[in-house]
Amino acid sequence: MLSSFHTKKVELNGPLLSIILNFLYSVSSCLPPSILSYTCLLYHLIPPMEKLQNLLLLLLLLQLLLLIPLSLAYTPPHKYFINCGSNSNVSGSGGRNFVGDLNSGVSFFVGQSSPVPHANPSSSQLYQSARIYRRPSFYEFVINENGTYFVRLHFFVSSSDSNLATAKFNVSASGFWLLSNFTLKNSISSPVIKDFLVTINVKRFRIYFIPSHGSNLAFVNAIEVFLAPEDFIPDTASLVTPAGSRISFDGLHSQVLHTLFRINVGGLTLTPANDTLWRNWIPDDSFLLNPMAARNSDFFPDSPSYQEGGATDYTAPDPVYRTAKEMNIDESRQLNFFNVTWSFNVSKSSSHFVRVHFCDIISVSLNVIIFNLYIYNKFSAKINPYDKTGQLATPFYYDFVVDSDESGIMNISIGPRLDSPNQTAFLNGLEIMELIKKSDFVSWPRKPESNRTSLFAIVGSIGGGSFVIILVAIVLLSLKRRKTKPGQSSSWPFSGPFYAKSSSYNRMFEKTSNMLPSNLNLALRLSYHEIEQSTKNFDSNLVIGEGGFGKVYQGMFRGMKVAVKRSEPGHGQGLLEFQTEIMVLSQIRHRHLVSLIGYCDERFEMILVYEFMEQGTLRDHLYYST
Template sequence: MKKNNNSNHLFPISTCVCLSFLLHLISAADTYFPTDKILLNCGAAQESTDSDGRKWTGDVGSKFAPAAANTLTSTAATQDPSVPDVPYMTARVFRSEFTYSFPVASGRKFVRLYFYPASYNGLNASNALFSVTSGPYTLLKNFSVSQTAEALTYAFIIKEYSLNVENEILNVTFRPSSNASNSYAFINGIEVVSMPDIYSSANGALLVGLSSQFTIDNSTTLENVFRINVGGNYISPTGDPGLFRSWYDDSPYIFGAAFGVTDVANMTIQYPTDLPKYTAPVDVYATARTMGPDASINQNYNLTWIFSVDPGFYHLVRLHFCEIQSVINKVNQRVFQIFINNQTAEAAFDVVAWTQGNGIPTYKDYVVLPQKGNAQQDLWLALHPAIASKPNYYDAILNGVEIFKVSDSNGNLAGPNPIPPPKQAVVDPSLARSHTSGNSKNQAAVIAGGVIGGVVVSCLLCFFVFVVSRRRRQRKDSSASDGWLPLSLYGNSHSAGSAKTNTTGSYASSLPSNLCRHFSFAEIKAATNNFDEALLLGVGGFGKVYKGEIDGGSIKVAIKRGNPLSEQGVHEFQTEIEMLSKLRHRHLVSLIGYCEENCEMILVYDYMAHGTLREHLYKTQKPPLPWRQRLEICIGAARGLHYLHTGAKHTIIHRDVKTTNILLDEKWVAKVSDFGLSKTGPTLDHTHVSTVVKGSFGYLDPEYFRRQQLTEKSDVYSFGVVLFEILCARPALNPTLAKEQVSLAEWALHCQKKGILDQIIDPYLKGKIAPECFKKFAEIAEKCVADQGIDRPAMGDVLWHLEFALQLQESAEENGGLATCDMDAYETPFNGKCGGKKDPDASSGFEGNVTDSRSNGICHLPFRFSETNLLCLLLINSQGAAN
């Protein structure tokens, strides 16, 4: 009897164990665990860890690379700041054929090849010309890494392939080209990862433009050419566990100024049983790009992306969809057309009808016919509302895109090397018109002016601080006010807001060692010729900025050295390093490294040949920038800020956007700089970050000042001031003017509303701005400086309108519409045509005895200066330590 009782108890226990095991198997079915995962750091002797925390094995002495006398290992002679150390700083170089052999399980694999076009062992990077094969498949032929990187404007190249392995050995062979006598091959890293067969289709994929299907089977090899997280941020390999794919932001591929809007899911994403979670990460399906809320606009444009692809190959296009807006949960609410290369892929696609609900991911595969030609061709992807279906919402949605090149019948995937654009001579505006004095005199004048201006501002600040401190003591307030002047590269700055920080001691223990390059103090001294004053570029509150050279003079840099007496402290120093070392973007200044030896705080940046934007606007002997170039600079800076707000892992608020923090490289590409005040933005659960007010006089968001609540709209306000500064060529704040004229933002807003903004613009621009362009530019600048953040556009919308303004300008120039351009006929949205109407007290500010029309940029127009901005001048809240 006792035995029977024990048996009865054992049955439910064993049943529970089995059920638990089955549930574990069901859950595990959605998580892919690769049987093979190889990360080979070529040319390295030891194990190393990349920026994503993945461990790479060195190939020196490894079982994958046979010992051979025809190869050598090397370290890159130079390092672009945007290039990670692992796996790009070491390479294996081949003068003759060399094969890596990887013992793997049979089945499909991702094979990723990593290349960095640098000089290795003194070899010329342009002589690296080679082919790569794997079994019967030709992956690359006469491939030039340097030419490809130049054409695509990439610092490094990653080639990803999906191929089938049958005999449990994966061979990857490198063969220098026989077309050139000095050719060689090299590789920086090889990654091999098992993958499920997620891109094959038993029923085939639709051939766009035809009614037939295209089959992708085990004999087909694919090369991934684009993997895009539409409407979302970059997803690193670790954000796609198991398959380790990288998903990129879609904004660089959107055609024209019609960006649509980005959406984030307000619901839980539920994968259907027939769609494994490894198909695409949840972050792909949880974000999307739609056309926008205006049905009338949506019916008159296509939301379009353009991708450059190799001619002569079929291409597999996979589109990922998930309806993530809760209001759209029924059939025929959002129906749209899909066009690929001007061919109809779907005449009426309804995501809800396809998935039977919202919040449910899916995808559709299409194959595009080969395009003719020898150079790269454009693959167009466009969405448009299906008007004939009469949906509730005339809109379209897309969450992700993957594009693969399909191997031809011979197993070939090698296309031609892309052709770099013709190198145009960079016009130096300094050559456009003669100087009134020599360079040395100009530099002396600039330095003298900076010193005098600094003394005046310091006196004013001392007076203001004295008054404020006295009042605070009378109120028995125990908090203290500490002013500070953050340094912008190459330029002075007039900012306020940080509490004083102790700067003694060493800071190495507080800085992650793997963020960026660490320089010794001896290297810094050598780079600046022992801080030679002849190399001085600028002076600010943090210290001095010197021009320097590193790596044997091969790289020009700007070196910012902290002043031990400066009231800027370790917090700003660390913030700059931690922010910039994690951010890589064409329109953000690149931080190369830092030095903190001997209690020094030194930052090393890319050298910006044309200095700050402000240097080219006013109080300068430099020639004026053409309007079109100013627009391009605005667009570049907007792209950089848009990336900070939406493209990084977390929202980043710059907090100090101004013309001295927009730098110009040798090609006049705008780059946002100075991240010492930057702050991580609010999470999805919060609308703002509560923090001590910091920023620069004249650019500070009044709502942020009043409420001490920081959002990305604070950057939008500051950028609006920058737009007016670029248009009017005068300082954002000029205390020497009558009080009603001090604030450029408020005064320009007043002029815009009265329809006389054209009267205070830079005289150089008179007659050179297309009226429609001027109208669009003025409208977006006005919206940026709205008093309340909720009324300001997002930075993506600002970018959209600026690009549209540039198109209007280009169109007018092409049509010759500027020859008779009359700015007095500019029609404002407030008063109609200005009609030459003059404010009785209006003056451009360029009359009198001013010899250089750009020497002061002052306007003399009456307007009441608000108490808020006056308080910004007098007082910055300094509660607590630096935030």
């Protein structure tokens, strides 16, 4: 293409011309073809260069164009890297600066929590402190650019941290359960890093930490939230089933990817200091079904040759592409192994994003190695490096979405093809990430409040119209009391001076559970079994709040999202509130009030079922809106 610069003779001699033309030659290899073509076109449009300033103008233009791809290139961001529970900054591997979250400001918020120091000084400086949550709360980060983000959570428990060792909690973000009933009991004195890829399209991104049922503690030692390169993960990939079928899978960007395995095939362990995006890679040897079937290739001494539009050193670091495993073929043996297989334990009956990395550092000439990639031994894909890259030592990769079966084992193999001049195969790297689908039952923690306050802001889907309901109830009860004669009992069978005493809770229901008030709307009465199913047997993970009446659960009732409020002894509210809400909400319908779906009084229970408020409660919008 540079021959275009010589289609016209430039009447300019001397050292200056030589310097300029040499510069044009040198930058041509750095410019993308599209920019170089555009420059050549501009050259032809310029009149014959009879004056020096015209040629200098072209030189200046080239310099400006050379800056364009540099300005568009991805640079790993400097935020967010958070040293939780500390006021000190820590220099992490790979040039990261973890900022102490006690210095949090407008860019991130730590929620309602407490910092705690670690008693074990022998641990890494990054794990010398932690932030603990004794009730549901969140970290909040200001997001300036939409896209796919790395979200990494660091956890560490030393042998002396008995409280943290018993912690059991959930972590959610963007409507996804990142971790469920997570504990570090089996990971004492060894850091655990959970790595996710999350599409973020909001200005404020929250990570919720929620203690599990039976545990009063959640914690985190460090957090990373930073933008990944553009198009790092495609939205569409080939879907492979255990039966071997292959169809298109759309919507990867609408799901969270949780890294299970990141394998440096044929190489050594790579730490964040060796990776452009601070990832950890582990060797493949322990995953080989038959170690004798493969051998490590010779280390490639030069840097890989990256092509525009293909893999980059952000796709995987250089060391991954400079090592490989190939088939262990011995011509002296009568029988060689047909395939090389790696086996991985994955989640049963789940979908996984699988990325396989290739770089031909084995061949000495083109078109000599063509082989097959197998998934579950029933699906095969032809791998021809030269169709993909056209030259040796050039990295490339393939992406798949793979459904796992009931065994929970995923096998990935490589093997030779009969039409290949060289009967071998190779693999450089492998990544497996579990797809986390959006959940209908992600808890939304509320700001802690007293029983007195919760009368006016019932958590979950009930909170939006609670204040109005209470006011209406007071008016109705006042009118009813005026009409009731002295000595006349209330029509509600559970009334009496003992209703507020938790010690009388069960005795009250034993006497009155089969009695129905004359003014009760029987059409709203629901069975306990149906409510139990809608809340998955009152699963503690579905609790979205707790108020003066009891716990509030999110559920799915007859295809509808609902909020289920279940009375518990000792919460200060009881029969009167149960009676009031049924009386009021069964008679009132208003677009600003949640609708009462029904109630249940079976098995000594007092349960109210409401419609669920998708956009949060009135309190959320008043106090937590961004």
